[in-house]
Amino acid sequence: MVKFNQKLQSILLKPGILQKEDLNCVSVRLSEIQERGKRLDASYYGIEGRKARQIIDRSPYPKVTLFGKNGFAQRVYHFPRFRRIFVEDGIPIFTASQILDLIPVPKKFVSIKTKTDLNALSLKEHQIVVTCSGTIGFCTIVTETLKNKVFSHDLIRIECTDPKEIGYIYAFLKTGIGHKTLTTSNYGSVVTHIEPEHFADIIVPKLPDDVRKKIHETVMHSFKLRDEINKLLKQADELLFERLKLPSLKDLKPQYLNEKDDLRVFSLRVGNWQKRIDGSFHLPIINEIIKQFKKSPMELTTIGDKRVSKKIILPGRFKRVYVNEEYGMPFLSSGDILQFDPAQVKYLSTTYHSKRIREHLLLQENMILVTCSGTIGNVVLVPKHFDGLTASQHVLRIVPSKEINPGYIYAFLASNYGKELIKRFTYGSVVDEIDDKQLASVEFPLPPKKAQDEIGNLVLDANKKWTEAYKLEKAAIAEVETQITQK
16 A cells, blocks of 8 residues: 555646556467357456466476365365354354454354354464455464354465465465465466365465575564554553443443343433434443443543534545556545455545545545444544545544543544444444444543553554565565566
């Protein structure tokens, strides 16, 4: 990704730069056309996949299969589909795409009665896992953050013969060349599902031992930092509850009129309705949270307080014009912002959207992002390497006041208490929404500066490690690409 200051000077302030048409071409044998149903549409023959294989073929280094006899991996496997029994409080299960998240949070829970071996589905340390259905070819390494977590069947597990090759194989699969060889067949056509046997067709250049060792160590250092990030954020969450003298959300006992039935019924005073008649806005758990705040010695205010936020930005909806990387600004979706390194970034035209980018869409370090459409209440503190990127209108931006530690705002909004207070404002019959005025109304405990900094500095340290880990991984991937493409 490109930092804003560089990109802004070279592109954003120079209107009238239009994307040129790129001409990609490749030769196809007549026999191949006949073998493949006499198809003449170019996309069927996967130009980019062919080019990736040609680059590998021309590489000066020995070629080794990823999986197979004398290959880098001794075992590549996945699990069959199974019928899941979802429950409210069971075993957390993660979706395949969540391997990319910086902080994976389970969205669903399955019963122990589910007829499959859930222990076998849990990830093992030092595996490389790859998404193999739907969005395919994205990967990560299992370290402390993902170890023993149960994931769906839509993941292929790779176990390397030599543990010291894990970082190198991961970096290769993360390169554009490696990704294209993984997501296209030998003929170059795009595949929609990957099976373990496909990995026997992937050829990996075997770089010199010292180069592979350096790449492996760089990648594993990056993953070590990721584990440290999660530990720091967990510490910040625990310290938040300790300093605010708040009980765990699970310990709160909301009162309902009828506790025996599945239908939860509660009463509401007319004076407390706040012009909202949807039951979710008045859930008893919210009253319990507010009661705990009032018991706390901390001042209670709202996110909209000028001591907390300088402003809250809700970009308006607009028709997006996407372009190739060199003609646009990286544009993150509400899902991208949760990922360690967004895998499918689109690029927004700076020619058509320059004003909107400058005024509403631009991200700045230490902004607090809150998803406000579809999935409500995911929170991210903008790290340094996101500074200057743009993000979707489905993400609210909180610009923190100079008086407050931005890490503390994140810690509270990302806590269980904060998420409940954000989600209560949800409206919409089909797509859930919240807006800037509603986010400004969220209750917010304001402790002394010392307590803010104790909590917030842990979050800021985590964000520094996020940027450091990101740079290390990018450097390792770039080194693999440089070595493979040299003549």
